[in-house]
Amino acid sequence: MTTIPFVNTKITELKTSLSGNLSEVLFNDELTELIHCPVSIEGDFIIPDTVRTIGIEAFAGCRALTSILIPSSVRTIGCYAFADCRELKAIYMQSNMPIKLKSDSGIFQHVDKALCTLYVPVGSKRAYHQVEPWSEFENIFEITKFAETKFSDIEYLVQRKQYKIN
DSSP states (O other): OEEEEOTTOOOSEEEEOSSSOOEEEEEOTTSOEEEEOOTTOEEEEEOOTTOOEEOTTTTTTOTEEEEEEEOTTOOEEOTTTTTTOTTOOEEEEOOSSOOOOOTTSOTTTTOOTTTSEEEEETTOHHHHHTSTTGGGOSEEEEESOGGGSSOTTHHHHHHHTEEEEO
C-alpha cells in the first residue's frame, strides 16, 4: 500500500482505494467537486477534505458502497447523489451543522434509513434531527472522534490530505 499526498496538485482523475478496490473517481481540476464515482465501488469510501461539492448523482447506483465519510468541507450535495446506494449502512458526517438540502432532492432515494446509521460529532445530533433529509434517519449517533469508528486512521489521512492507493 502506498500513501500519496495530493497537496497543491491539480488532477481530474484520482485513483483511490479504501477497501482493496481500485476505482477511478472523477473530480474537477481543483479537487473541490466530486463529480462521479463508478458504480463498481465497494465497501468504505472517504471523501477528501478538499471537496466542497458532491455532484448530482455522484454516487448514484453504487450498490456495494457500505459506508461513507463526508468531511466538514462539503457544503453542497447534488440531487440524487446517493440514490440507489442500497447497501449503504453508515454515513459519517464531520460537520457539526447539517448540510441543508431540499427534502425532494432524492439524495438518499432507495437508501434504507432504518438500517443506515448516521454518525455525527458530539453536540450536533439535535441539529441533524431538525433538518430533512437527515431527520429521516432512524439511527443518529454522536461520536467524539472518528478514530472510534472503523475509519481508525481517518483523522490522520484527512488532515494530511493523503489517500491510500493499492
